[in-house]
Amino acid sequence: MAKYTTKGLDCWGRAKELRMRYYKDYAEAHDRGALRWEGGAWSFDAIPQALEGEVHVLTEEPYGASVGADPKLQVKYQEAAEGKWGCARDLCAYMRNYWGGIVLGEYAFGGKWPRADFIFQNQICCSHSKWLQVADEIYGGTIPYFCFDVGAGPYDRIGERQINYVVEQLYDGIEFLEKVTGRKVVDEKLIQNVQNTYRSACYWAKTCELNQALPAPLDEKTMFSLYVLGTLEKSNKEIADFYEKELYAEVKDRVANNIAAVAGEQCRMLGDSQPPWGFLRIFRYLETYGVVSIASLYTFSLIGWFELDENGNVVPYPTLEEQGITIKDRDHALRLLAEGELKGKLMWAPFYGATYKNELVTKIAKQWKCDAAILHLNRGCEGTAQHQMEMKIALQKIGLPVMTFEGNMADEREFDEARAKRLMDLFLTETLGLKKIAD
Amino acid sequence: MIEEFQEWYQNRHDFARRWKEENPDGKVLGYFCTYVPEEILYAANILPVRILGGHEPPALATPHVFDMWCPFCRDCLSQGLAGKYDYLDGVMISQSCLHVRQAFGAWQVHVPTPWSYYLCMPNAVRSPRSRPFFAGELADFKKAVEDWAGKPITDEDLDRGIDILNTNRRLMKQVYELRKEDNPPITGTEAMTMVWASQLVDKREHSVLVEELLKDLPNRKLDRDPGVRLMIVGSENDDRPFMEMVESIGGTFVIDDHCTGSRYFWDEVVPNENRIQAIADRYCDRVPCPSKDFGQEDWERKRFPHILNLARDYRVQGAVLIQQKFCDPHECDIPSLRRYLQGNGIPCYFLEFEVTVPVGQFRIRVEAFIEQITAEELFE
Numbered sequence: 001m002a003k004y005t006t007k008g009l010d011c012w013g014r015a016k017e018l019r020m021r022y023y024k025d026y027a028e029a030h031d032r033g034a035l036r037w038e039g040g041a042w043s044f045d046a047i048p049q050a051l052e053g054e055v056h057v058l059t060e061e062p063y064g065a066s067v068g069a070d071p072k073l074q075v076k077y078q079e080a081a082e083g084k085w086g087c088a089r090d091l092c093a094y095m096r097n098y099w100g101g102i103v104l105g106e107y108a109f110g111g112k113w114p115r116a117d118f119i120f121q122n123q124i125c126c127s128h129s130k131w132l133q134v135a136d137e138i139y140g141g142t143i144p145y146f147c148f149d150v151g152a153g154p155y156d157r158i159g160e161r162q163i164n165y166v167v168e169q170l171y172d173g174i175e176f177l178e179k180v181t182g183r184k185v186v187d188e189k190l191i192q193n194v195q196n197t198y199r200s201a202c203y204w205a206k207t208c209e210l211n212q213a214l215p216a217p218l219d220e221k222t223m224f225s226l227y228v229l230g231t232l233e234k235s236n237k238e239i240a241d242f243y244e245k246e247l248y249a250e251v252k253d254r255v256a257n258n259i260a261a262v263a264g265e266q267c268r269m270l271g272d273s274q275p276p277w278g279f280l281r282i283f284r285y286l287e288t289y290g291v292v293s294i295a296s297l298y299t300f301s302l303i304g305w306f307e308l309d310e311n312g313n314v315v316p317y318p319t320l321e322e323q324g325i326t327i328k329d330r331d332h333a334l335r336l337l338a339e340g341e342l343k344g345k346l347m348w349a350p351f352y353g354a355t356y357k358n359e360l361v362t363k364i365a366k367q368w369k370c371d372a373a374i375l376h377l378n379r380g381c382e383g384t385a386q387h388q389m390e391m392k393i394a395l396q397k398i399g400l401p402v403m404t405f406e407g408n409m410a411d412e413r414e415f416d417e418a419r420a421k422r423l424m425d426l427f428l429t430e431t432l433g434l435k436k437i438a439d
Numbered sequence: 440m441i442e443e444f445q446e447w448y449q450n451r452h453d454f455a456r457r458w459k460e461e462n463p464d465g466k467v468l469g470y471f472c473t474y475v476p477e478e479i480l481y482a483a484n485i486l487p488v489r490i491l492g493g494h495e496p497p498a499l500a501t502p503h504v505f506d507m508w509c510p511f512c513r514d515c516l517s518q519g520l521a522g523k524y525d526y527l528d529g530v531m532i533s534q535s536c537l538h539v540r541q542a543f544g545a546w547q548v549h550v551p552t553p554w555s556y557y558l559c560m561p562n563a564v565r566s567p568r569s570r571p572f573f574a575g576e577l578a579d580f581k582k583a584v585e586d587w588a589g590k591p592i593t594d595e596d597l598d599r600g601i602d603i604l605n606t607n608r609r610l611m612k613q614v615y616e617l618r619k620e621d622n623p624p625i626t627g628t629e630a631m632t633m634v635w636a637s638q639l640v641d642k643r644e645h646s647v648l649v650e651e652l653l654k655d656l657p658n659r660k661l662d663r664d665p666g667v668r669l670m671i672v673g674s675e676n677d678d679r680p681f682m683e684m685v686e687s688i689g690g691t692f693v694i695d696d697h698c699t700g701s702r703y704f705w706d707e708v709v710p711n712e713n714r715i716q717a718i719a720d721r722y723c724d725r726v727p728c729p730s731k732d733f734g735q736e737d738w739e740r741k742r743f744p745h746i747l748n749l750a751r752d753y754r755v756q757g758a759v760l761i762q763q764k765f766c767d768p769h770e771c772d773i774p775s776l777r778r779y780l781q782g783n784g785i786p787c788y789f790l791e792f793e794v795t796v797p798v799g800q801f802r803i804r805v806e807a808f809i810e811q812i813t814a815e816e817l818f819e
Contacts, residue, residue: 086774088791090507090765119738123562126536129733130771136738137775145738149563151534152572157559165572169563172735351537352557354544379507382537382767387544389503406505 003290004215004260011246015226018239022056022232023066023109029056030114035181038116038135038143040128041231041303042150042345046193046337047173048120049235052183058116060131062231064094067101067108068277068380068410078411080104085138092127093380093410102138115139118180120173121147124348125383144180146173150341154352155307158342166338167331187330193235194333198305198320198340200234203243205304205316205344210251211294212368215260217251220271220293221283222261230303264437266290267428270365270373270400272391273298273384274409279417286374286424289434295368297347297361298384305344314363317344347384354387358394365400372401372432374424380408403427440652441629447636447645448677451488454640456526458486466528466588469552471515471543473638473698474533474560474728476718478708479581481642482600483588489638490515490524491677491699494794503545509763510794511675512542519550529554529587533722534562536730536768554587556580564723564731565741574719581715597714607642608704610649615701617656618693619753624659625652627671627692628682631700635677638703665691667809670750670785672696672776673761674769674792681796685759688802689809694753696746702726729768740772743779750785757786757812759805764791786812 009015029036034054039045041059049055067074074093077100082089084103087096105113119136123129129147136143148169152162174185204227211218218226226247229239253259269286271293276282283293300306305317317340320327327333350357365373373395378385392402405423408414428434447454455467468480469490480487492514499520500513518524530552532543547555559576561569585591611634617624633652637645666689671682676697686692695701706725711717732740750758758780762769777787788808790801 086777088770088773091767091770121733123733126538126730126767127771129562130729130768133733133738133740134771134775141738143738146735147563147733148735149561149566149569151559151562153559161572161575165561165568168568169566169735172566172568176735350544351540352559353540354548358548377505377507382507385505385507386537386541389505390545390548393502 002263004258004263004265006260006263009222009250011242011250014242014246015229018229018242019232026056026058027107027109027111027114029054035183036114036116037118037120038132039120040122040124040131042122042124042341043120044122044170044173044337044341045233046190046197046235047170047185048177049233050185050190050193051177051181052186057233058114059232060098061094062228063108064097064410065228065274065277067097068093071278071412073108074278074410074412077101077104090379092131092382093408095127095131097410098131099135099138102135116143118177119143119145119147120177121145123147123149123151125351127382144176146176148173151351152342154349154356155343155346158339162342163335163338166342167334170334170338187333190330191327191333192237194327194337195320196237196240197235197337199240199244200230201303201305201340201344202317202319203240203248204230205300205306207243207248207251208295208300208304209316210255213255214369215258215262215265216268216292216294217254217259217261218294219261219283220296220299221280223299224275224280227299227303234303261294262287262290262292264290265292266437267292267371267432267434268369269293270361270368270370270395271296271299272361272373272375272388273378274381275376276407276412276415277410278412279415282417282420282424285421286428288436288438289428290437291428291434293374295364295370297357297364300364301345301347305340306346307344312363314346314360314367350386351383354390357387357391361391362394362398365395365398370400373403374427375402375404377404377406378409379406379414380410401427401431403431440648440655441625441632443648444629444633444636447640448632451639452523452526455486455488458641459526462486467526468529468531469524469527470530471532471539472535473703474535474722475531475558476533476577476580476722478597478600478604478718479577479584479592480600481603482592482596483584483590485529485584485588486641490518490530491635491638492794493518493523494678497794500542500545503549504541507765508541509538509674509765510792511763511766512538514794515539516542516545519546524550527552529556531556531558533558534560535728536766538766556583560722562731563733563735564727565734569723570716570719573723574713574716577715577719594714601708601710601714601718603642605707607637607646607649608707610646610653611637611704613653614649614656615694622661622665623691623693624656624661626661626686627669627695628679628686631677631682631692631695631697632679634700634703638699664689667691667812668693668754668756670694670696670753670755670758671761672746672758673773674763674766675699676761676792678792678796680798681792681801684798684802685805688806690805693755694749696726696742696749698728701749702728729772732772740775742772743776746776747780747783747785750780755785757788757808759808760787760789761792764793
């Protein structure tokens with residue numbers, strides 16, 4: 001008999017609908033006289049989305065992941081990037097998926113590759129600025145390109161200088177946008193978009209916090225499909241509403257009613273980095289042992305904003321309402337936007353040192369009551385794979401059993417599913433002493 | 440003289456240890472990445488030494504950095520874990536690629552070093568916003584160094600630090616200038632060994648030797664045919680056996696673009712009343728590492744025209760493009776750079792480096808490249 005009650009998310013269909021509409025809108029934008037732009041999930045979408053008229057964005061990482069979910073398609077695009085453009089096959093797998101699509105002129109969601117009107121990119125890792133720089137070059141260098149830097153320091157070293165550095169670039173970005181589009185950034189829209197960004201980032205964090213409950217109301221495989229909306233367009237009202245009014249409310253209800261993500265939960269797993277997207281069934285395989293992956297720094301804070309409270313605990317970053325803030329004007333909006341992203345995105349702190357990652361993941365493991373960790377050593381993303389081996393050592397030091405497997409988030413040529421499952425069998429049975437509870 | 444550069448490069452740790460004995464009030468600091476402002480360190484009587492690999496399989500780094508990270512960063516970390524840098528009083532990084540940050544992060548945790556510092560060098564160096572930001576970061580850094588060294592750094596100290604660095608840069612550039620000759624009096628291997636040594640020893644001593652070299656070079660005749668004039672471009676490179684091999688089979692490296700070569704010293708600090716801002720400007724303006732070579736107006740790279748100018752100034756017949764395996768910034772640039780140089784009439788050949796290079800295989804490949812260049816000239 002199942003240990004807990006379980007059921008699917010009522011808002012699941014809505015999440016799927018929002019995602020598919022996003023990609024369709026982007027493809028059809030020009031038909032409606034709307035603007036199209038490309039950028040990263042970090043790209044302060046609140047700003048270009050505040051341009052006059054209708055505007056749509058294609059964020060490159062979730063697009064690369066979508067291609068990654070289809071192993072045949074990913075190989076086709078990667079081989080195009082490697083063979084026709086000539087890039088190395090060990091580069092970021094998302095990036096190669098993306099370049100391959102442009103090289104072949106194909107859009108993974110159907111039809112021809114939809115060229116952007118401008119690029120509004122961000123530099124978070126070595127590949128990000130290059131990603132769309134090269135994309136622009138493949139286009140023939142015809143698309144206006146702006147890339148700003150958010151490498152101003154870790155969350156605990158963010159002061160006026162760091163915020164000013166980003167805000168001044170955002171002002172430059174507005175000047176760039178108005179020049180290349182001939183449209184104005186509308187302050188009312190900008191303020192609304194920043195409010196929405198806060199709602200998306202803070203309510204996703206609050207939802208993740210709810211996963212501390214026993215049993216966990218969400219499993220990581222499901223969470224992957226939920227956080228993605230924030231990587232698409234976190235400033236969008238419908239997406240912010242989804243996080244605040246639908247998802248958070250429903251997950252709260254699941255906790256109150258003891259509804260589990262996995263009925264047989266008997267072991268709570270900590271993860272790290274993106275999974276091999278074409279092989280998410282490995283999470284279902286873990287469930288046959290009653291193992292549910294419930295937490296990871298990546299899944300929580302790729303878009304979720306967190307902070308450390310006075311006791312050093314990882315807690316959701318406060319919403320604007322909780323801070324008692326009403327946005328007054330453009331400058332206030334830009335400063336709040338930069339501040340939230342720089343202080344709240346704990347995911348990026350490991351870029352500034354292994355000790356940041358070690359501290360954060362050990363806190364998460366304890367607060368979310370994890371029994372063990374399975375870490376995907378992700379050959380496809382140097383950013384999220386930063387300090388993974390140090391993290392392994394740090395988790396082992398606090399007594400957590402840890403298993404690692406090498407793979408690639410979006411290049412199936414670098415993932416051996418059978419071997420990974422065999423390693424999981426050994427880890428779960430020999431190290432953790434678990435037995436299968438289902439086939 | 441040339442042998443002395445080689446001796447310094449080869450026995451870098453001996454030099455640093457001896458320097459410490461001779462300078463009991465000084466400190467030795469190991470640094471990752473050439474965006475570290477050595478001017479401020481010299482101003483505080485600190486000897487900066489660049490942490491380089493040992494060209495040995497980096498087995499010790501494996502538990503800390505798995506195999507998808509560049510061999511150079513794993514080699515550097517491995518050297519630290521092996522205790523080769525046990526004389527360091529401090530270690531620092533100036534924000535650069537994620538690979539080297541990985542090595543630095545693991546070093547901080549596992550290689551006992553009394554002092555460490557992460558300098559937040561901006562990535563958007565072509566944005567005017569980077570300069571005041573970096574000047575602020577440098578002011579914080581200066582304060583941290585003062586606290587560590589136990590004494591203030593005055594404007595006079597900064598002037599001295601700037602002068603030490605600028606003098607060394609100017610002298611090395613003069614040596615490079617002589618490589619424009621039909622039969623350069625110094626090989627590429629020798630010239631780059633001079634630069635490697637500069638990153639490892641006291642620049643004041645180094646400059647004395649470069650000055651002597653400059654007196655000697657006009658009369659130096661190498662008993663060799665320079666052959667094909669080559670350029671070498673790419674990521675970190677202190678692979679002497681590879682360079683010697685190429686220069687033994689009919690080629691001469693007459694110029695380079697490496698952070699272990701010209702990119703390290705090409706640009707000077709332009710003096711300014713505000714010394715910290717002057718230093719900040721120099722590091723934002725220098726020939727950028729590919730990881731920082733992006734703009735806020737268009738997609739074009741700043742480094743490419745610079746490389747092409749070098750190729751033209753030094754009458755390069757072919758370019759060898761190399762990169763450390765897994766080096767993302769260079770991997771992103773190399774397909775574009777190859778198209779760019781070839782489009783401007785410079786044939787290119789690409790090689791991927793590990794900590795040890797297969798010299799035999801590379802010899803055959805480079806020989807074929809040289810033959811291709813000379814064959815093309817036969818039919819011109």
